Amino acid sequence: MxxxxxKAIKALEDSLHPVPQELNTIDWKCAxxxxxxxxxxHICAFSNTANGGFLAFGVNNDTTFASLSxxxxxxxxxxxxxxxxxNLAWSVQLEHAVAEYQGHAILFIRIPEQTNKPIYLRGKxxxxxxxxxxxxxxxxxxxxxxxxxAQSHGLSFEDRVAKSGVxxxxxxxxxxxxxxxxxxxxxxxxxxxxxxxxxxxxxxIAERDELYDILxxxxxxxxxxxxxxPTLKGKEIIVRRYQGTNNRILSLEYTCQTGYxxxxxxxxxxxxxxxxxxxxEIQREAVPSYPIVAIRELTANMMVHQDTAIKGMxxxxxxxxxxxxxxxxxxxxxxxxxxxxxxPHSRNExxxxxxxLMDMCERRGSGIDRATDAISQMKLPAYKAQSGDDYTRITLxxxxxxxxxxxxxxxxxxxxxxxxxxxDGIAINNQIVRERFNxxxxxxxxASRILADTLDSGLIKMKDPETESKRYTSYxxxxx
Numbered sequence: 001m002x003x004x005x006x007k008a009i010k011a012l013e014d015s016l017h018p019v020p021q022e023l024n025t026i027d028w029k030c031a032x033x034x035x036x037x038x039x040x041x042h043i044c045a046f047s048n049t050a051n052g053g054f055l056a057f058g059v060n061n062d063t064t065f066a067s068l069s070x071x072x073x074x075x076x077x078x079x080x081x082x083x084x085x086x087n088l089a090w091s092v093q094l095e096h097a098v099a100e101y102q103g104h105a106i107l108f109i110r111i112p113e114q115t116n117k118p119i120y121l122r123g124k125x126x127x128x129x130x131x132x133x134x135x136x137x138x139x140x141x142x143x144x145x146x147x148x149x150a151q152s153h154g155l156s157f158e159d160r161v162a163k164s165g166v167x168x169x170x171x172x173x174x175x176x177x178x179x180x181x182x183x184x185x186x187x188x189x190x191x192x193x194x195x196x197x198x199x200x201x202x203x204x205i206a207e208r209d210e211l212y213d214i215l216x217x218x219x220x221x222x223x224x225x226x227x228x229x230p231t232l233k234g235k236e237i238i239v240r241r242y243q244g245t246n247n248r249i250l251s252l253e254y255t256c257q258t259g260y261x262x263x264x265x266x267x268x269x270x271x272x273x274x275x276x277x278x279x280x281e282i283q284r285e286a287v288p289s290y291p292i293v294a295i296r297e298l299t300a301n302m303m304v305h306q307d308t309a310i311k312g313m314x315x316x317x318x319x320x321x322x323x324x325x326x327x328x329x330x331x332x333x334x335x336x337x338x339x340x341x342x343x344p345h346s347r348n349e350x351x352x353x354x355x356x357l358m359d360m361c362e363r364r365g366s367g368i369d370r371a372t373d374a375i376s377q378m379k380l381p382a383y384k385a386q387s388g389d390d391y392t393r394i395t396l397x398x399x400x401x402x403x404x405x406x407x408x409x410x411x412x413x414x415x416x417x418x419x420x421x422x423x424d425g426i427a428i429n430n431q432i433v434r435e436r437f438n439x440x441x442x443x444x445x446x447a448s449r450i451l452a453d454t455l456d457s458g459l460i461k462m463k464d465p466e467t468e469s470k471r472y473t474s475y476x477x478x479x480x
Contacts, residue, residue, distance in 0.1 A: 004095065004110050005097050005099050005108065007054075008026070008054045008056070008097075008099065008108040008110065009099055009101055009108075011023065011025045011026040011053070011054055012026060012054075012056050012059070012101060012106065012108075013101075014335065015028070015135075016063055017458055017478065018337070018457060018458030018459050018478050019337065019458075020063045021135055022135035022136070023135050023335065024049060024053065024132040024133065024134070024135060024331075025049075025051070025053040025054065025132075026053055026054045026055075026056055027042060027053070027054070027055050027056070027135075027137070028056050028059035028060070028061065028063075029055055029056065029057045029058075029059065030057075030058070030059065030060045030061070030066045031057070031066065031072070032057070032072070032075060032076045032079060036079075036083055036087065037087075037121070039079075039080065039083050040083050040087040040088060040121055041121070041130045041137050041139075042055065042111075042130075042137050043080070043083060043084050043087075043088065043092060043094075043111055043119075044088060044119045044120060044121060044129060044130045045130040045131050045132045045137040045138075046111035046113075046132060047088075047092050047111055047112070047113065047114045047117070047119040048113075048114070048117050048118050048119055048129060048130065048131045048132075048140070048148060049113060049131055049132040050113060050333075050345075051113055052110065052111050052112040052113040053111055053132060054108050054109060054110055054111070055080070055108070055109040055111070056106055056107070056108055057073075057076055057106065057107040057108075057109070058104060058105060058106045058107055059106065065102075065104040065106075067104075067105070068105060068107055073098060073107050076107060076109075077094075077096045077107075077109070080094060080096075080109055081094055084111075086122070087121065087122055088119055088120070088121060088122055089119060089120050089121070089122050089126075090116075090119070092111065092112075092114060092119065093112070094109055094110065094111060095109070095110040095112075096108065096109050096110070097110075115152070116152055117148045117149070117151070117152045118131075118140065118145055118148045118149065118152075126145060127140070127142055127145055129145055129148070131144065131148075133331045133389045133390065134331045134332075134387050134388055134389050136389060138389050141309065141310065141311070143309040143310065143311050144307075144309040144310070146309065147307075147308065147309030148309075156348075156349070156350065157216055157308040157309075157348060158203065158215065158216050158217035158220075158348060158349075158350040158351055159203070159215060159216070159217070159350070160215065160216050160231065161206075161213045161214070161215060161216070161231075162213075162214050162215060162216045162218070162219035162220075162229040162231045162232060163213070163214045163219070163228075163229055164208070164213045164214075165208065165209075165211045165212075165213065166211060166212055166213075166214060167211060167212070168192050168193075168196060168212070171196070171199075171205060171212055171214060173224075174214060174219075174223065174224060174228055174229075175204075175214065175218060175219070175222045175223060175224065175259075176222055176223075176224050176258070176259070176262050177195065177199075177222075179222070179261075179262055180199075180204075180221075180222045180261070180262075183261055183358040184202075184357060184358060186198070196212065199218065202218075202354065203215065203217055203218075203350055203354075204217055204218030204221075204222065205218055214229070216229075216231060216232070217350050217351060217354065219231070219232055219259065220232055220235060220259055220260060220351065221259045221260050221261040221262070221351065221354060221355075222259040222261055222262055223258060223259040223262070224258060224259075224262070225257055225258065226257055226258065226259065227257065234311055234312060234313075234314055235308070235314065235315070236255050236256060236257055236314055236315075237255070237256040237260070237263070237267060237299075237302075237303075237314065237315045237316075237317070238253065238254070238255050238256075238314050238315070238316050238317070239252075239253070239254040239255075239256075239267070239270060239271060239274070239316075239317045239318075239319070240252070240253050240254075240316065240317070240318050240319065241253075241274050241318075241319040242318065242319065242320050242321075243321075244320070244321055245320050245321055245322045245323075246320070247318070247320075252274065254270055260303050260351075260355075261354070261355065261358055261360065264299070264300075264360055267299060268292065268295055268296050268299055271295050271299070271317055271319070271324075272288060272290075272292050272295055273286065274319055275288070275289045275290055275295075275319055275324055276288050276289060277289060289324075289398045289399070290324055290375075290378075290380070290396050290398070291371075291374035291375060291377065291378050291380075293370055293371065293373075293374040294370075294371035294372075294374045294375055294383075294396060295324075296360075297367040297368065297370050297371040298326045298367075298371055298394050298396075299317070299326065300355060300360050300361040300367060301326075301328075301361075301367055301368070301394075302315050302317075302326050302327070302328040302394075303315065303328075303348075303351065303355070303361075304346050304347070304348050304351050304352040304355060304361055305328060305330065305332075305333070305346060305347055305348070305392065306328040306329050306330055306347065306348070307328075307329045307330025307331075307347055307390070308329075308347070308348065310329035310330060310390055313327075313329040313390065313391065315327070315328050315329075316328075322397065322398065323395050323396065323397050323398075324395065324396045324397075325393055325394070325395045325396075326393065326394045326395075327391055327392070327393045328391065328392055329390060329391055330347060330390065330391065330392060331387045331388060331389060331390065331391065331392060332385070332387035332392045333345035333346075333347070336385035336386065336387050336392075337385075337459075338479065339368045339385055340368055340369055340372060340416065340419040340420060340423065341419055341422070341423060341477070341479065344367075369420060369423060371383070372416055372417075372419075372420050373420060375396070376416075376417060376420065376436060378399065379399060379436070379437070379438050380396070380397060380398065380399055380400075381397040381399075381400050381405060381409050381412070381413060382397075382409065382412035382413040382415070382416045383395060383396055383397075383416070384397075384412070402437045402438070402439065402446070407453055410437075410450045410453065410454075411450070411453050411454045411457050411459065413436065413437070413450075414428070414433060414436075414450050414451065414453075414454040414459075414460070415454055415457075415459040415460060415477065417432070417433075417436050418454075418459075418460050418475060418476065418477050419477050422476050422477050422480055427463040427474035427475060427476050428451075428460070428474060428475050428476070429451075429472075429473065429474040429475070430444055430447045430448055430451065431447075433447040433450055433451055434447045437450070451475060454475075455475065458478055459477065459478055460475040460476065460477055460478060461475065461476060461477075461478050461480070462474075462475055463475060463476050463480075
């Protein structure tokens, strides 16, 4: 079996378990649609999506399987091949294979990512382009089309020009150079040309005809005021605090107008302060409701994983009485059930690297792990991750007794803790569950119930299925 067929079966498996959901990499089909334009949109979307994807024929929307005849398979492959050749701006080469999955014959159509993007529908303009987002085929915005064109030519958002043809003095007026070198733990050169050379080596500026272009990377991280750069309009970070559990009554709004690196510490401190409660014993003291490590990591994640092509959706942190949310434009590039173990796929690699150099970001992918560990140490409920067509949202919740948690909340805590431990080579068991939920030894039955519910949900599995003693049974995540 070819490597792409192995990947197709793995994508199907991941989409069906533990929670059935179509992914960006695969779309289920029970039969061939007679809507050629919609089929063209699907082919277009996978062609524009990183690493392409698969159509899986023989899978119903309710995740049951449908049988396909030889004639149906031939009709499907012929029709899709013709659509890929004739209905797109230029021809896309498809591959197909029939592979067995759990005793069922599945027809996989492989649609490879194209080098020259965007792919769009023939006979229409370039904006009739599609992409996969949160398991759906959706039309791209004009900004996303422009972004894809730039990426196709090897020019990332960070490398594009934010302000062109400025002098050294203008660079110093627009960017907070002293703070920049302080954060990089470097001595700021007294010689201006040497300072410009170092900034150019970091990819923050580019020399041009004895003047300089400030690149988006330099501006978005170190701008004294983001509003000085038209390309960064709408990239400010907004913090809103509400009275109650909904957004009807706004009590406080704070906007971080500076570059992300310049305002990072103040932003994290502001969120921490405004989510703390006051304890009055011997003296007044602010007691954090959420771990500052988690606030820090999720704020950094929001910055580096944002889709800069999406307009009108600023990075937003919202404070409610019963939760704290972090929202960034762009659907998650990883399955939201696998944020702890999968390697990161950053949309903004250069920004991630720079934030790593300044100790603001965990580039190697342990940011969510650190946040989850901090949540665990405070005995808080599990975080909730959501990915829509054009956004990703992570929600934290304040402390709650296990008796006040819903069954789903207990399962989420158990699963995320199992994922965290699995990364350290440890399997979760009754004792560990008791410790995580702050239960005593007399509450082992409750811990067993939580493990059983999580097992039934398909999120964990027995480490050793042949273990006879329930007392010594341990569990690992379903993907282990």
